[in-house]
Amino acid sequence: MKIAVDLDATITAYPGVFEVLTAAMAKAGCRVYVVTDRIPGSEEQVIRMLEELRISYHDLKITRDKKQFILEEGIDVLFDDTDEYFVELPEHVAVFKVREHYNFDFKQSKWLYTEKTGRKV
Secondary structure (H helix, E strand, O other): OEEEEOHHHHHOOOHHHHHHHHHHHHHOOOEEEEEEOOOOOOHHHHHHHHHHHOOOOOEEEEOOOHHHHHHHHOOOEEEEOOHHHOOOOOOOOEEEEOOOOOOEEOOOOEEOEOOOOOOEO
16 A cells, blocks of 8 residues: 655644654555655755654655656555645545644634635635
8 A cells, every 4th residue: 555645734744643654655565655745855854854853754755746756656544734636546546634723713613715726625
């Protein structure tokens, strides 16, 4: 199984969770990808951050087009916080959306509209 995990506002929002989760997935034989929409050429900075957060992974991909990468690599599961990266993925890709202050109203316990997609989530 191939697992993709976003970095910013996903791993960085819950680093302890993803430390344990990525280690367990890798140990279980899953291929773990960190897929992030960072500036191309920032790989070394991202690698250092992942080391500091103790994230287990096999591959790092910096890309603006996460959908294309997920489809090309045959990713089975995606953890991400931003709708635009997963709303058009086929249903065979399991998506786990991470709650953040901009996509979830914690006081009212409900998902919010997103400006990027203009869709209710």
